[in-house]
Amino acid sequence: MTILPGLLDTEAIRKDFPLLDRTVHDGKKIVYLDSAATSQKPRQVLDALSAYYEQHNANVHRGVYTIAEEATALYEGARDKVAAFVNAPSRDEVIFTKNASESLNLVANMLGWADEPYRVDHDTEIVITEMEHHSNIVPWQLLSQRTGAKLKWFGLTDDGRLDLSNIDEIITEKTKVVSFVLVSNIMGTVNPVEAIVRRAQEVGALVVVDASQAAPHMPLDVQALQADFVAFTGHKMCAPTGIGVLWGRQELLEDLPPFLGGGEMIETVSMHSSTYAPAPHKFEAGTPPIAQAVGLGAAVDYLTSIGMENIARHEHAITEYAVRRLQEVPDLRLIGPTTAEDRGATISFTLGDIHPHDVGQVLDEQGIAVRVGHHCARPVCLRYGIPATTRASFYLYSTPGEVDALVEGLEHVRNFFG
Amino acid sequence: MKLDSMYQDVILDHYKHPHGRGLRQGDAEAHHVNPTCGDEITVRVRLSGETIEDVSYEGQGCSISQASASVLNELLVGKDLTEAQRIQETFLELMQSKGRVEPDDAMEEVLEDAVAFAGVSKYPARVKCALLSWMAWKDATAKALSEGKTA
Numbered sequence A: 001m002t003i004l005p006g007l008l009d010t011e012a013i014r015k016d017f018p019l020l021d022r023t024v025h026d027g028k029k030i031v032y033l034d035s036a037a038t039s040q041k042p043r044q045v046l047d048a049l050s051a052y053y054e055q056h057n058a059n060v061h062r063g064v065y066t067i068a069e070e071a072t073a074l075y076e077g078a079r080d081k082v083a084a085f086v087n088a089p090s091r092d093e094v095i096f097t098k099n100a101s102e103s104l105n106l107v108a109n110m111l112g113w114a115d116e117p118y119r120v121d122h123d124t125e126i127v128i129t130e131m132e133h134h135s136n137i138v139p140w141q142l143l144s145q146r147t148g149a150k151l152k153w154f155g156l157t158d159d160g161r162l163d164l165s166n167i168d169e170i171i172t173e174k175t176k177v178v179s180f181v182l183v184s185n186i187m188g189t190v191n192p193v194e195a196i197v198r199r200a201q202e203v204g205a206l207v208v209v210d211a212s213q214a215a216p217h218m219p220l221d222v223q224a225l226q227a228d229f230v231a232f233t234g235h236k237m238c239a240p241t242g243i244g245v246l247w248g249r250q251e252l253l254e255d256l257p258p259f260l261g262g263g264e265m266i267e268t269v270s271m272h273s274s275t276y277a278p279a280p281h282k283f284e285a286g287t288p289p290i291a292q293a294v295g296l297g298a299a300v301d302y303l304t305s306i307g308m309e310n311i312a313r314h315e316h317a318i319t320e321y322a323v324r325r326l327q328e329v330p331d332l333r334l335i336g337p338t339t340a341e342d343r344g345a346t347i348s349f350t351l352g353d354i355h356p357h358d359v360g361q362v363l364d365e366q367g368i369a370v371r372v373g374h375h376c377a378r379p380v381c382l383r384y385g386i387p388a389t390t391r392a393s394f395y396l397y398s399t400p401g402e403v404d405a406l407v408e409g410l411e412h413v414r415n416f417f418g
Numbered sequence B: 001m002k003l004d005s006m007y008q009d010v011i012l013d014h015y016k017h018p019h020g021r022g023l024r025q026g027d028a029e030a031h032h033v034n035p036t037c038g039d040e041i042t043v044r045v046r047l048s049g050e051t052i053e054d055v056s057y058e059g060q061g062c063s064i065s066q067a068s069a070s071v072l073n074e075l076l077v078g079k080d081l082t083e084a085q086r087i088q089e090t091f092l093e094l095m096q097s098k099g100r101v102e103p104d105d106a107m108e109e110v111l112e113d114a115v116a117f118a119g120v121s122k123y124p125a126r127v128k129c130a131l132l133s134w135m136a137w138k139d140a141t142a143k144a145l146s147e148g149k150t151a
Helices: A010-014 A043-056 A066-085 A100-113 A138-147 A193-203 A250-255 A290-306 A308-326 A356-365 A378-383 A400-417 B002-006 B009-016 B063-076 B081-095 B105-122 B124-150
Strands: A094-097 A125-129 A150-154 A175-181 A206-210 A229-233 A244-248 A266-269 A274-276 A332-335 A346-351 A371-373 A389-393 B028-034 B039-048 B051-060
Touching: A043 A066, A043 A290, A066 A094, A066 A290, A094 A100, A100 A138, A100 A175, A100 A206, A100 A229, A100 A244, A125 A138, A138 A150, A175 A193, A193 A206, A244 A250, A290 A308, A308 A332, A308 A346, A308 A400, A346 A356, A346 A400, A356 A371, A356 A389, A356 A400, A356 B002, A356 B063, A356 B124, B002 B105, B009 B063, B009 B105, B028 B124, B039 B063, B039 B124, B051 B063, B051 B081, B051 B124, B063 B081, B063 B105, B063 B124, B081 B105, B081 B124, B105 B124
Parallel strands: A125 A150, A125 A175, A175 A206, A206 A229
Antiparallel strands: A094 A244, A229 A244, A266 A274, A332 A346, A346 A389, A371 A389, B028 B039, B039 B051
16 A cells, blocks of 8 residues: 555545445446545535434524524524635625536626726726636626627646736736636646736736635635635535535625625615615525535535645645656646646546547446546647546545556556557 | 447447548538537538438547447448438437347348447447437538528
8 A cells, every 4th residue: 555645544534435435337446536526525514414404404594483593503604614714804705606606607797787996898808817617717708798898818838837927918907807716627737826916906906716626625715815706616625516605805795786686685675676685695695505505514614624734735645646657657648737736636638549538438447437528628628739638636535546546547448449 | 348338349440440531522511519528520411412422520539429420421421311311310219228229130230330339328428429420410411401402
């Protein structure tokens, strides 16, 4: 067994994740290497979900009866936990959404409908990057098409980093908003936040950070980031699907208009007009995903008990090992940084001329679950002249043995199509 | 091994040595993509009355999608449209069978090499790959016919 410095006690951790015990294809133990798509869920989160439904289920912020008060306390308690998890100055800055896509769409729509000085219109510019997930491209394309604002982006270097050499031409006095990914979901690249934020602040542009691949894997401090909005999703960090987060600076949330209207987000309603509840409720129309928020709270507790620093150290060790082992595989080309420096535990590659779809199929036969395709980041594939990649992604429960299984699996793929 | 039922030798042969690959002159074309995996294909058809003179294609994708285009070319070129439609419908039926249709002699007579894709129908994520070029062919043919009428 390979022992690397910085590893967590995965033997103990894996006992918390029932799914990691199952087998596929006639008794092959599953090797789950697709945590960048969604993480597996620990027993603690599953228990919190069933306890909520079995003991406390009621709608929130409405009833005066006991279980309604309990449901509300659990839902709002989850908000407190998330606020502490990202070091938010105020719990009222944490908006629950259904996922990161909704969080990013919410910001784009707030800015589209906003008054000055936030308004995005035909005289202004929006800046993104070529390594964004489609969820941080399409909402801005829609905003650009609807308002006439110009959409600009940072390109990529050959080794999978943002090309910031022309930062002063990309981010200008016309820029209203800069939205970029903290950790790439396809290449694992960790982006230099400070340089981008500094330039954006110089020109008075708002900064939106897509932290979907960061929040599960490293300490996330929204105050240290100095961003205006930070989006992430629960299901990649041990929580259920259907719950996401948008953190936003309080004064912005006070100034910006709501997007979805409905119950919960109002103060008073008449047939002519309505006034709105203060943030975060102003942005949470309708019955929210209550159980899912409670599940996210339990996930935050779970991750905090292990320690985000420890998780980051574990994944860094796994990444160093994986990057080294994968580069021993003949004909394998890493797409993205080739070292573990400033990169997360998400590793994309191509294997000779063998199409990723075929790679994934043969790996599945050996119980190894990887993602194949363009990973909702098609511009990255276009940039590097490839149709798709195979992506292995690791998490707190991943082991060096699973890296070895992948490397062996790839040998088998090469033989199969050789 | 189950995997061999998907990757039949016939399929791998077509993948490594595709028939009729490359775009040639035609009456109409269609470009289809599989957005989940990035497979792409352009299929161009040339008709002479009711007869399919040529089906040319260019694309990138997995062995299943590329081999399927090669089989399509081999099966449909030279056929008349009614016969080609029957082949396409039979192939569609096989691919949508979720592995429940065991090709019989009659089906094998219609589909020839394409029966090798029977194993692929057990893998829902891959059925789209196998059907990509066939759907593009159907589209391109419909375009060629409607353009022919208006011309």
